[in-house]
Amino acid sequence: MVELMDMAEPASKSVRQVAGIPSVTMPELELTILMPCLNEAETLAVCIAKAQTFLGRAQIAGEVLIADNGSTDNSQHIAEAGGARVIDVPMRGYGAALRAGIAAARGRYIVMGDADDSYNFERLDAFLKRLRAGDDLVMGNRFRGGIEAGAMPFLHRYLGNPVLSWLGRLFFRTPLRDFHCGIRGFSRGAIAKLDLRTTGMEFASEMVVRATLVGLKISEVPTTLSKDGRSRPPHLRTWRDGWRHLRFLLLYSPRWLFFYPGASLVAAGTVLSGLLFWGPIRIAGISFEIRTMLVACTCLIVGIQGVCFATIARGFAEDLNLLPPSPRYGRIIEAFTLERLVFGGAAIFLAGIAGLVTAVVRWGEVHFGSLDVSGLLGMVALSTTAITVGAQLIFTGFLAGLMSIKHSSANVALGGFDGTQ
Known part of the structure; x- marks a missing residue:
């Protein structure tokens, strides 16, 4: 003492x-x-x-x-x-x-x-x-x-x-x-x-x-x-x-450390991968193809991780009284509950699995021989990205749920989850 x-x-x-x-x-x-x-x-x-x-x-x-x-x-x-x-x-x-x-x-x-x-x-x-x-x-x-x-x-x-x-x-x-x-x-x-x-x-x-x-x-x-x-x-x-x-x-600024970079990468990755999914494009004489799409998918994965980190970090900082409560953050937490993140992540994860299965089926149609490599790689890239993003969201949902347990415990100590005595 x-x-x-x-x-x-x-x-x-x-x-x-x-x-x-x-x-x-x-x-x-x-x-x-x-x-x-x-x-x-x-x-x-x-x-x-x-x-x-x-x-x-x-x-x-x-x-x-x-x-x-x-x-x-x-x-x-x-x-x-x-x-x-x-x-x-x-x-x-x-x-x-x-x-x-x-x-x-x-x-x-x-x-x-x-x-x-x-x-x-x-x-x-x-x-x-x-x-x-x-x-x-x-x-x-x-x-x-x-x-x-x-x-x-x-x-x-x-x-x-x-x-x-x-x-x-x-x-x-x-x-x-x-x-x-x-x-x-x-x-x-x-x-x-x-x-x-x-x-x-x-x-x-x-x-x-x-x-x-x-x-x-x-x-x-x-x-x-x-x-x-x-x-x-x-x-x-x-x-x-x-x-x-x-x-x-x-x-002390999860927005600038995680959210703004993450959101920018998500936006760039979504636009690029969406355009390139239908095939190569040319802009100002420059050709963008499957290699660019791989970069876009990487941007998506890193960006989603940044946004997830921003959410978790903001809540953690509030719990430790490092940052004051934010009404905007509170609304985000209310909208993205554990169940919504887990079920949404699972849906994206399963969509990625379905994409990989489709790619394998297409390969099997030519008896696992040669085919349009660029088209197949595009589907595989998006499918593996969906699997990774889905897993990120599932893990984020459970981590956010784990961090919220002490709030529930505090409510119980005061008389119950619903605030009654």
């Missing part, structure tokens, strides 16, 4: 956590300035001093909180000497440190930022203004505020951040232009309800995605990015962490 934070502990004392995230009472302060830390001895003191300066200048009841992730360079002592409160987070990872820090924060609002002196903690006025106005999440925008020469690697500035931010807007319709800015402010209560789970760098993406999906009020303010003050390489790894962000965006 997680140990509760001792809220009476002086701010200058380090607080130990056993594992995971502590539980705290209602926030006592207006603002917590939160910094995750792993061996930031070179820059931590100046970051804390700037944060303290802001709290004093703005006359805010606040604190500076350091979520230390296993530093071995005296960072904790530096933080305590600077007047910050320190919590020790045994679980490694950027997200793990921030989750623990958010849970331990005493402030109604939290502004989080890296402890490498790349963000100016003396200039948090815009974040606090938007938070006081009622925004749940206030993101910094480095492209609007200004990026110092050498502060952001070329690939991050012109490829990674623009592409990932564009995908975030495409997948989740978030209005943000700088999806992965490291400094952001938010309402502690609103973000705590999101049940954020990731422990690595993708935590930054998870916060924005989950906030967007549940309809939190999100805004963006300009912020500056300076070259960090560390002599060692940053913790961020371009390709590894870029992939982790991309992977997260895809996993």
Whole structure:
């Protein structure tokens, strides 16, 4: 079990956590300035001093909180000497440190930022203004505020951040232009309800995605990015962490990962195989024949699998509370019941068997000698495709039925499948 934070502990004392995230009472302060830390001895003191300066200048009841992730360079002592409160987070990872820090924060609002002196903690006025106005999440925008020469690697500035931010807007319709800015402010209560789970760098993406999906009020303010003050390489790894962000965006969007590609392949495969079933066609001087039909059948098989995966993945994500319930998805599930999928799949499967039998009969009519190979291959291709698609639908139906059992069990616990007591 997680140990509760001792809220009476002086701010200058380090607080130990056993594992995971502590539980705290209602926030006592207006603002917590939160910094995750792993061996930031070179820059931590100046970051804390700037944060303290802001709290004093703005006359805010606040604190500076350091979520230390296993530093071995005296960072904790530096933080305590600077007047910050320190919590020790045994679980490694950027997200793990921030989750623990958010849970331990005493402030109604939290502004989080890296402890490498790349963000100016003396200039948090815009974040606090938007938070006081009622925004749940206030993101910094480095492209609007200004990026110092050498502060952001070329690939991050012109490829990674623009592409990932564009995908975030495409997948989740978030209005943000700088999806992965490291400094952001938010309402502690609103973000705590999101049940954020990731422990690595993708935590930054998870916060924005989950906030967007549940309809939190999100805004963006300009912020500056300076070259960090560390002599060692940053913790961020371009390709590894870029992939982790991309992977997260895809996993949280079954539509774009499975459904849209699958539906496109189904449409293309259906049109091509339908046209080529009656024989070769020529378009713009190019001949399309049996080899193209084999490609079309492959598109059909892969596309159907993608659509099935999208349905299963959406339901699974809702069950785990990763995605909010979707009325559209609910209607699809109601329409495609286990029985309809199984019986429909069985009908397609049997049609494929019938097609194969027909092909064998036609071959037998010439005493299993030579015949129109292209015509026979076309029938065999469609028949084997029908068998594969039918089997996919049958398996999907039973898998969806298996996943729905716990819903039925929950209903029984409440008084029965029909909702009666």
